[in-house]
Amino acid sequence: MRLRSVPLFLVFCATFFLIQPAGAQMRLTYSNFFPPTHVHSKLAERWCKEIEEQTHGEIVFNYFPASTLTRPQQTYIAVAKGVADIGMTAIAYSRGRFPVLEAIDLPMGYTSGVQATAVANQVLERFDPEELHNTEVMYLHAHGPGVIHTRNKPIHSLADLKGLKIRGTGTSGEVIAALGGTPVGQSMAETYQMLQRGVVDGSAHPVEANNGWKLGEVAKYMVQNFSSGYTTTFAVFMNQKRWHQLTPKQQEIFTRINKKYALKHGQVWDEADKKGMAFFLSKGGTVISQTNEESKRWAEKSSVLLENYIQSVAKRGIDGKVVVDFIQARLQQP
Incomplete structure (x- = not known):
């Protein structure tokens, strides 16, 4: 009786493990x-x-x-x-x-x-x-395009932006510097308090952040600098x-x-x-559009970043022009 039960027990164990998930x-x-x-x-x-x-x-x-x-x-x-x-x-x-x-x-x-x-x-x-x-x-x-927001100074021209401390990291910081501002590199999580306390004069961020990070509560002006907008x-x-x-x-x-x-x-x-824009406006924010002439000035100022990038990554053995050209070609496609 005992000898017979052992094989049956082993069969049961084998069957049990076979029907379990593989891991x-x-x-x-x-x-x-x-x-x-x-x-x-x-x-x-x-x-x-x-x-x-x-x-x-x-x-x-x-x-x-x-x-x-x-x-x-x-x-x-x-x-x-x-x-x-x-x-x-x-x-x-x-x-x-x-x-x-x-x-x-x-x-x-x-x-x-x-x-x-x-x-x-x-x-x-x-x-x-x-x-x-x-x-x-x-x-x-x-x-979508990141644009510049400010606490209490409207930006109508590059002259208005000169010297202002604007939060921005990575490329957004470089855009700010190319346009004449002073970039302050901090993460989005720190931006609300920095704007609220006046540690910075403004921030470069996508419109959505006015709602997603509630920055529309502490930024009063948005300049639609799309020609120099980054992602x-x-x-x-x-x-x-x-x-x-x-x-x-x-x-x-x-x-x-x-x-x-x-x-x-x-x-x-x-x-x-879209929600960020609605939130920004609901808090009394002001949107500043750019003339074609001013937009071209901002685009020209920021275009230096493309050449700087190509030269920078070349030192690391990367053909940055191929990457930039690839992106620009894709942006021309419908």
């Missing part, structure tokens, strides 16, 4: 600097939920918004080292680390978030930058070890959902710009 449930951490109320934080959470649903719970997430797991400047390294499994941050917060991607942020005359996001992912696909090879990139997204590229990275722990089917699910959400982020940037 245990994988729990991933996701670090995002956007606050939980921001539309791009909410969209990141939806991305997590959709992957959980599509993998039938094989993949689950612990989501950390508002820089509660990693600081924006440290997110890429934190993901590469496994401190966080996935992270979203702005490449401008790690100046010099992403020389190819930095070309996307240059004042190219972007018209929308959808356009900027499409170009960003085309650059990623075309050049496969070596600077990203320590992680697995999920997707990129980018906002900011945001990247979602995943730790390579964790990526390779996924099954091929799970990787396919991630890839499919990534393409969907890259477009969603671009669309959301544009929707958020």
Whole structure:
């Protein structure tokens, strides 16, 4: 009797383990600097939920918004080292680390978030930058044209801007300097208090931030300097070890959902710009448009950044002109 029961027990055990999932449930951490109320934080959470649903719970997430797991400047390294499994941050917060991607942020005359996001992912696909090879990139997204906002001084000309302290990071800071302002490099999370306390005279940011970060409460003027407007590229990275722990089917699910959400982020940037403008105006903000002549002056002043970029990355063995030309060609396409 006992001898017979052993084989039956072994058969039961083998059957039990065969019907279990191929691997245990994988729990991933996701670090995002956007606050939980921001539309791009909410969209990141939806991305997590959709992957959980599509993998039938094989993949689950612990989501950390508002820089509660990693600081924006440290997110890429934190993901590469496994401190966080996935992270979203702005490449401008790690100046010099992403020389190819930095070309996307240059004042190219972007018209929308959808356009900027499409170009960003085309650059990623075309050049496969070596600077990203320590992680697995999920997707990129980018906002519509960033413009200058000020606390209490209207900006009608370059002369009005000269010497003003304007918050800006990465390319936005360089745009400010090229236009005659004094850039102050701080993250978006610090901008509200800096404007409120008068630490800076203004900020360069997309219109959406007037609502998303409530900057419309502390900025009174917006100059529509679209000709010198920049974008900011945001990247979602995943730790390579964790990526390779996924099954091929799970990787396919991630890839499919990534393409969907890259477009969603671009669309959301544009929707958020509209809400940002409405919020700014509701707080009594004043919008200052530019004449064609003034717009050309600002474009001419900021165009030096393209040549500076090409010369700068050449020292690192990168043909920046090819990257810039690629972006400009894509912007000419309908």
